Amino acid sequence: MNYWLMKSEPESFSIDDFMKRPRQIEPWEGVRNYQARNYLRQMKLGDKAFFYHSNCKEPGIVGIMEISKEATPDKTAFDKKSQYYDPKSLETNPRWFLVHVHFVAKFNSIIPLHELKSEPKLKNLALVKTGSRLSVMPVSEAEWKTILKMKI
DNA sequence: GCCAACGTTGGC
DNA sequence: GCCAACGTTGGC
Numbered sequence: 001m002n003y004w005l006m007k008s009e010p011e012s013f014s015i016d017d018f019m020k021r022p023r024q025i026e027p028w029e030g031v032r033n034y035q036a037r038n039y040l041r042q043m044k045l046g047d048k049a050f051f052y053h054s055n056c057k058e059p060g061i062v063g064i065m066e067i068s069k070e071a072t073p074d075k076t077a078f079d080k081k082s083q084y085y086d087p088k089s090l091e092t093n094p095r096w097f098l099v100h101v102h103f104v105a106k107f108n109s110i111i112p113l114h115e116l117k118s119e120p121k122l123k124n125l126a127l128v129k130t131g132s133r134l135s136v137m138p139v140s141e142a143e144w145k146t147i148l149k150m151k152i
Numbered sequence: 153g154c155c156a157a158c159g160t161t162g163g164c
Numbered sequence: 165g166c167c168a169a170c171g172t173t174g175g176c
Contacts, residue, residue: 007161007162009162033171034171035171054161054162054163055161055162055163056162056163059162059163059164113163130168130169131161131168131169131170132169132170133160133161133162133169133170133171135161
């Protein structure tokens with residue numbers, strides 16, 4: 001099994017929004033970065049991912065989700081009315097992909113970014129490297145376990 | 153294929 | 165809201 005970390009801005013989609021969804025299966029739309037896209041395409045059914053809140057008052061890891069469907073074309077790229085529309089992504093040759101995820105757990109408390117940064121075992125995690133803007137990134141099994149131990 | 157200009161991300 | 169550090173675009 002592979003492990004991942006995926007960012008979401010809580011103002012558009014938070015862990016609480018995720019919990020409230022009755023079927024709790026969501027398309028992870030709108031990734032428009034090639035490196036992140038390539039990671040999405042590597043994801044396998046049953047892989048687990050940390051849910052990370054970005055661009056907010058308290059950035060950090062807030063829970064866990066699981067990949068419920070492997071990569072398929074992100075159809076919002078074909079939709080002129082979508083904020084994620086990309087005229088260069090053609091239905092005959094899609095540029096952007098998404099995975100579907102389902103909710104697994106919300107942590108009792110956030111693991112804040114500053115704690116992740118101060119943990120030496122996580123120094124290779126893309127998230128804590130200066131200037132990293134990746135919204136989808138791999139997490140090693142060792143890093144996954146380290147982060148789980150940081151929960152209160 | 154270089155690289156300046158521009159747009160975006162995301163912590164602070 | 166600021167702005168550094170990125171990624172992308174497009175002229176040449």
